[in-house]
Amino acid sequence: MAKIKREPFPLKHEKGDAVIKNIGLIVTGDINKPTLNKSKILVKNGLIKKIGDDKTIKDSEAETVIDANGMMVIPGLIETHAHITFHDYSAICQAMNWMENLAYCGITTLISEGLHAWGLGRYYDDPVATKANTITEATIYKRWMPGSALKVVGGALILVRGLTKQDFKEMTDAGVRLIAEIGGGGLSEPEDVMQYIKWAREFGWHVSAHASPCSIPGSSHMSPDKIVKIDPDKVAHLSGGSTPLSWDEIKEIIDKTRRDSALELSAQSNTRMALKIVEYAREKGQLDRIVMGSDQAVGLGLQWGSLWMLMAQVASMTNVPPEQVVAMATGNAARHFSRFVDMNRGIIEPGREADIVITDKPHGSAAKDFLDALKHGDVCAPALVMVDGRVVAIKGRDYQFTQRAVKINGDEKDLSTYGPNVEEYLFGSPAPRYHKWIL
Known part of the structure; x- marks a missing residue:
């Protein structure tokens, strides 16, 4: 595709x-x-x-x-986990122009993990509205860059009941290429989502899974067993969203997911777990799996310097050279997502x-x-x-x-x-x- x-x-x-x-x-x-x-x-x-x-x-x-x-x-830094709206406004933080300010701080690409705004179909298990919302998101950000500066990969589908293969085809034709973090809202049990994942993969989509306990009403506690069954292309906020799973569960996810499945650190998470993930990936020779996001704009607030802070934490408190830490926030993400979307940068x-x-x-x-x-x-x-x-x-x-x-x-x-x-x-x-x- x-x-x-x-x-x-x-x-x-x-x-x-x-x-x-x-x-x-x-x-x-x-x-x-x-x-x-x-x-x-x-x-x-x-x-x-x-x-x-x-x-x-x-x-x-x-x-x-x-x-x-x-x-x-x-x-330019690539932020792999954000919750956006149809324009440059955070409904949760009630803040304007937060996205353009990311670009002015050097985060030049932002990747959606699903919309957060009043009345969305995702909150009502409404397949018609959810499809329409996702197509609208994808279309807006194909045509518009916040601040004439930020490249946004929009159109991340929250899975709800009632979607059909024809829906996936129509969304694909409109530019949708992402399934938002499974478990972050909407359907999450493997038996409920596997048919959707099969259709999405037929059309060349990227699949993400929420690696965390419940974070908001409607989200799910995603165990290693569920995540391994889903077989995600990216394990979202493995360091916590914002609370992490136990270290034994995190290690199990790293060991049992595919070698080409990205492992995401979040700036709004458990720093100690993030550092342990990096060191474990280094020991396994898998630093190329690490990507960096922030999970903003959510209740923990906005951090325009989010990835700068996360890079400093990882570089100063692990044995990974700082130049390789920069690659986690840039080229690792570009190479991972270029399999699914236009990402000729990083x-x-x-x-x-x-x-x-x-x-x-x-x-x-x-x-x-x-x-x-x-x-x-x-x-x-x-x-x-x-x-x-x-x-x-x-x-x-x-x-x-x-x-x-x-x-x-x-x-x-x-x-x-x-x-x-x-x-x-x-x-x-x-x-x-x-x-x-x-x-």
């Missing part, structure tokens, strides 16, 4: 050209080859065209020249979409650089965020600045002296196309 391509964004989603120079190190997002000692990247028409140095890439090859000032380049290499973050240690950190800061447990931040070759931000809203600053066409974007007062820094828009001091 063909993957659904993102439809052309009708307003401001032009593809960008740029040269990024003076790169200190490229952290590739590839867990097997996590760093690349090259100093320049050429971006053409929104794609990474070439990686090299001053001899192979000239500044004159693009109108926009970004000086990374010795900082590191990483892929790794810094020619031919990939130019979703790129320039980053450094936080201002005042005792660390030497970005990777050392992660190893110290410092929560880092972007100095620049690029999506499809377009600069979309140089800071997240009310987010910390980096030790060094980028230059864009020779103009330094130093946020440590951001305008004449702190209010513009804290409350002004982080998007360069809006802010008078960045333009």
Whole structure:
């Protein structure tokens, strides 16, 4: 079954050209080859065209020249677990524009694990409404990027009674490719869902399972036995959603699920369990299974720096090198989901979409650089965020600045002296196309 391509964004989603120079190190997002000692990247028409140095890439090859000032380049982060609505609003947290702010913090791709909003069919075991809700979600996010910056993989089906194979075909034709976490709401018993899973797999869908006790009314306690029978492509929030299963149950799930089934850590979960999962995966030679999500926007609140915090925790409290931890939040997710949806990003290499973050240690950190800061447990931040070759931000809203600053066409974007007062820094828009001091 063909993957659904993102439809052309009708307003401001032009593809960008740029040269990024003076790169200190490229952290590739590839867990097997996590760093690349090259100093320049050429971006053409929104794609990474070439990686090299001053001899192979000239500044004159693009109108926009970004000086990374010795900082590191990483892929845009990929958040693999979010509960969204039809637009940029969280019905649970009652917050506006939370999704666009993820992009401004360097999380450039968001993957839905099912809608949360008033009146949805999922809460009423209503197959007609549930199908319509899921198609609407998928269609909106094929055509629209929150903040003109965030790529959302929408259209995650909550399983309810009464769905037919024809429903799955119609949803597939509309771009749906995800079964949301089984057990997080809707049907969850293996005998109730296996026919649906069979149909979904015939159409090339991704299947996720909620690895956790009950979290909200209507969710289920998903035991290892249930999860193994479901045979998910991703084990959702294995570290807890937000409460985890026991360690023995978690180990059983890791051991008995498929080698290519992703194991998801959540920023809103049990940190101790997350660290144990990573170390156990490292011992088994399965770090490529680890992906990172947050489970937002739910009652634990919004964390625009969610994956930055999770990367710092894992890098500072396990024996995994920080460059491989970055791959868990980028390339691991891209490679996993690219089997099901259009996901040509998450790794810094020619031919990939130019979703790129320039980053450094936080201002005042005792660390030497970005990777050392992660190893110290410092929560880092972007100095620049690029999506499809377009600069979309140089800071997240009310987010910390980096030790060094980028230059864009020779103009330094130093946020440590951001305008004449702190209010513009804290409350002004982080998007360069809006802010008078960045333009």
